[in-house]
Amino acid sequence: MYKYDSYDQAMVDARVEEFRDQARRRLEGSLSEDEFKPLRLMNGLYLQLHAYMLRVAIPYGTLNSEQMSVLGDIADKYDRGYGHFTTRQNLQYNWIKLEDTADILADLAKVEMHAIQTSGNCIRNISSDHFAGASHDELVDPRPYAELMRQWSSFHPEFTYLPRKFKICVIASEKDRAAMRLHDIGVQIVKNETGEIGARFYAGGGMGRTPMIAPMIREFVPLDQLITYAEACLRVYNRYGRRDNKYKARIKILVHELGRDEYVRQVEEEFAHMLEQGVEPPLEEIARIKPFFADPAFEDGPKQVDRSDPDFALWVDRNTNRHKHDSYVSAVISLKPVGGIPGDATGDQMRLMAKLAKQYSFDELRIMHTQNVVLPHVKIGDLHALWTELEAAGLGSPNLDTIEDMIACPGLDYCALANARSIPLAQRISERFDASGKTEKLGELKLKISGCINACGHHHAGHIGILGVDKKGLENYQLSLGGSEAEDTSLAKITGPGFTEDGVIEAVDKVTDVYLDQREGEERFLDTYRRIGMAPFKEALYG
Amino acid sequence: MDNALGKSPDEVQFRFRNDEMVDHAAVTVDSCCDQTNATAVRIEPGDDARVLLPFLDRLALIEVNFPAFGDGRGYSSARILREAGFTGELRAVGDVGIDQLSHMRRCGFDAFAPDKPLNEEDAKRAFATWENVYQATIDGRQTIPQIRHGG
Ligand code: HEM
Ligand code: SF4
Numbered sequence: 001m002y003k004y005d006s007y008d009q010a011m012v013d014a015r016v017e018e019f020r021d022q023a024r025r026r027l028e029g030s031l032s033e034d035e036f037k038p039l040r041l042m043n044g045l046y047l048q049l050h051a052y053m054l055r056v057a058i059p060y061g062t063l064n065s066e067q068m069s070v071l072g073d074i075a076d077k078y079d080r081g082y083g084h085f086t087t088r089q090n091l092q093y094n095w096i097k098l099e100d101t102a103d104i105l106a107d108l109a110k111v112e113m114h115a116i117q118t119s120g121n122c123i124r125n126i127s128s129d130h131f132a133g134a135s136h137d138e139l140v141d142p143r144p145y146a147e148l149m150r151q152w153s154s155f156h157p158e159f160t161y162l163p164r165k166f167k168i169c170v171i172a173s174e175k176d177r178a179a180m181r182l183h184d185i186g187v188q189i190v191k192n193e194t195g196e197i198g199a200r201f202y203a204g205g206g207m208g209r210t211p212m213i214a215p216m217i218r219e220f221v222p223l224d225q226l227i228t229y230a231e232a233c234l235r236v237y238n239r240y241g242r243r244d245n246k247y248k249a250r251i252k253i254l255v256h257e258l259g260r261d262e263y264v265r266q267v268e269e270e271f272a273h274m275l276e277q278g279v280e281p282p283l284e285e286i287a288r289i290k291p292f293f294a295d296p297a298f299e300d301g302p303k304q305v306d307r308s309d310p311d312f313a314l315w316v317d318r319n320t321n322r323h324k325h326d327s328y329v330s331a332v333i334s335l336k337p338v339g340g341i342p343g344d345a346t347g348d349q350m351r352l353m354a355k356l357a358k359q360y361s362f363d364e365l366r367i368m369h370t371q372n373v374v375l376p377h378v379k380i381g382d383l384h385a386l387w388t389e390l391e392a393a394g395l396g397s398p399n400l401d402t403i404e405d406m407i408a409c410p411g412l413d414y415c416a417l418a419n420a421r422s423i424p425l426a427q428r429i430s431e432r433f434d435a436s437g438k439t440e441k442l443g444e445l446k447l448k449i450s451g452c453i454n455a456c457g458h459h460h461a462g463h464i465g466i467l468g469v470d471k472k473g474l475e476n477y478q479l480s481l482g483g484s485e486a487e488d489t490s491l492a493k494i495t496g497p498g499f500t501e502d503g504v505i506e507a508v509d510k511v512t513d514v515y516l517d518q519r520e521g522e523e524r525f526l527d528t529y530r531r532i533g534m535a536p537f538k539e540a541l542y543g
Numbered sequence: 544m545d546n547a548l549g550k551s552p553d554e555v556q557f558r559f560r561n562d563e564m565v566d567h568a569a570v571t572v573d574s575c576c577d578q579t580n581a582t583a584v585r586i587e588p589g590d591d592a593r594v595l596l597p598f599l600d601r602l603a604l605i606e607v608n609f610p611a612f613g614d615g616r617g618y619s620s621a622r623i624l625r626e627a628g629f630t631g632e633l634r635a636v637g638d639v640g641i642d643q644l645s646h647m648r649r650c651g652f653d654a655f656a657p658d659k660p661l662n663e664e665d666a667k668r669a670f671a672t673w674e675n676v677y678q679a680t681i682d683g684r685q686t687i688p689q690i691r692h693g694g
Binding site: 005007008010011014018021022025030035038039121151152154155156157158159160161162235238239243273277278279280281282284285288 | 591
């Protein structure tokens with residue numbers, strides 16, 4: 001894992017002091033709330049329905065045991081004993097006091113963490129593949145490149161007041177586990193014909209009210225031009241992205257309105273100019289970063305588990321991912337217990353996960369955009385012991401990628417922008433499918449719920465998506481089908497008129513029946529939908 | 544010439560250069576291109592700074608206006624002008640606050656005329672926020688990656 005040197009630490013410490021000073025000026029009244037707002041936002045502090053919310057950055061979703069443990073301690077000390085892991089691989093605290101924030105930031109800084117640029121119209125925390133450095137199918141570990149971009153994008157002097165927020169994702173395998181093409185910029189580390197490693201760039205993806213899939217804008221950027229190219233992409237956006245309407249300010253609208261080709265032309269022109277400016281960090285910097293992500297000392301061991309306990313066998317089948325070393329797997333800790341709040345973990349659970357990571361996974365954890373936690377390197381021989389401890393703590397749900405493994409945004413329970421509740425709906429759906437035993441039959445089925453059009457719950461990318469809309473003051477839900485955030489990215493289509501809370505649960509049940517009825521062979525829900533189209537589902541819902 | 548444009552020298556609160564200040568008002572980018580004698584120009588957020596590149600030699604002052612601090616186009620304008628070799632005064636005017644100073648300085652601004660005068664102590668601290676920096680800009684500071692690898 002990356003370790004700060006004195007320079008990185010000084011940057012974060014400087015920001016804590018800067019924020020302390022800003023909070024002081026706010027309390028003294030020399031900063032108005034209007035002036036303070038963008039500053040607190042750049043430090044991840046939102047004002048929500050009931051309290052301040054603090055978002056902590058977990059760069060590319062990777063953290064160590066000590067950090068996870070501190071997150072648990074903060075939950076206990078400053079919040080109500082829990083935190084919420086988000087689709088951006090971050091952690092959110094929902095019940096924070098303004099007076100405590102600078103102290104929380106100082107606690108975080110002690111373990112090389114911060115809340116910098118987790119909100120505001122700047123380059124946000126960079127996301128990545130949660131199995132990076134562990135999965136059998138990656139070209140290289142994408143995280144050194146993500147770290148290089150983290151440093152470049154931290155406190156960037158030119159790009160701190162962009163038209164709108166800016167999200168970057170870096171992956172390095174054909175399989176996309178990070179919704180790369182639904183980011184403002186998606187980077188895939190690839191190899192060209194001559195065997196050289198470089199970066200493929202996508203730009204203009206995003207969700208929100210106008211979801212778009214990012215088109216590829218450059219097939220191959222050499223590694224010693226990576227930052228320069230990104231800088232050119234951002235400069236064109238900073239200069240020409242719309243600022244007249246915040247709903248049209250994301251880069252996706254610029255790329256869409258200019259057209260991909262014109263955007264590319266402008267970026268190439270700026271890129272040619274930037275190459276003359278010497279903005280690229282020395283290539284040795286990547287070489288310096290890489291060893292931090294070197295493989296831990298893997299040892300040969302058992303390659304199979306004892307499957308005599310069916311509960312354990314099910315968990316292994318569902319919640320582990322093939323590792324690049326054949327005596328290891330990556331194990332997913334589900335934060336989706338039946339009837340629970342997707343992505344929530346208590347302080348105790350965080351400290352337990354930290355302990356287990358130390359014991360079984362070389363001190364490392366990952367946050368998934370699906371709001372679960374990964375122990376990336378677990379010996380197959382240790383799986384049973386690990387599972388036993390997880391089970392005892394209510395963290396052993398064997399439901400990865402099933403309908404119970406829902407993404408749900410905070411919705412009306414916390415969020416000031418919400419139209420409808422997401423959390424109770426998620427809880428009721430998982431209870432119902434668990435009770436009927438249908439979860440297992442359905443196999444991979446990605447259900448995603450957002451409480452409003454901002455789409456924090458990725459509903460556009462759900463095999464089944466649910467969107468809360470406000471209909472004459474009543475909570476109302478729109479159902480959509482056929483989205484995907486994987487390498488076969490697609491946007492879900494709305495089925496038709498919306499439903500009440502009870503009605504939408506019925507509706508989910510009905511569409512899954514259509515699938516069970518019509519599926520062929522090994523088809524997933526998504527495959528069946530793509531083959532038979534919307535009509536049979538509509539018929540079942542409204543016919 | 545539009546006399547309403549531009550800040551007077553007494554409104555400049557911070558200045559990091561020793562040459563004499565231009566004491567006449569700035570013109571718009573459009574009129575700067577038409578007039579051959581203008582030595583001061585004012586850029587608005589929507590103006591393309593590159594239009595000025597042919598005239599940089601005769602310009603002593605470029606004011607970049609920030610009608611609202613959240614509109615960050617002026618940061619790109621400033622860097623573009625410095626990257627093109629502009630050595631005259633680059634002055635940030637308008638809604639310029641304490642918390643913008645350090646980034647503006649890095650983008651090449653060397654004079655500041657905020658609408659609302661800033662607390663001198665706070666500003667001094669703000670200019671010194673970053674002992675070291677990650678990104679290379681035209682301010683010529685050695686970056687952290689460069690220091691790590693021996694400059
Ligand atoms: C509770 C406070 C929150 C507020 C006020 C909020 C606000 C917003 C807004 C306004 C947008 C739309 C941005 C746009 O389209 O330009 C958005 C998008 C998004 N938010 Fe949130 N959000 C909140 C919580 C969350 C949480 C908890 C997550 C993760 C679970 C999250 C993840 C996202 C994602 C993934 C997007 C879509 C990004 C895109 O359009 O590309 N947000 N959020
Ligand atoms: S989707 Fe809407 S309701 Fe849900 S967290 Fe985002 S802004 Fe709030």
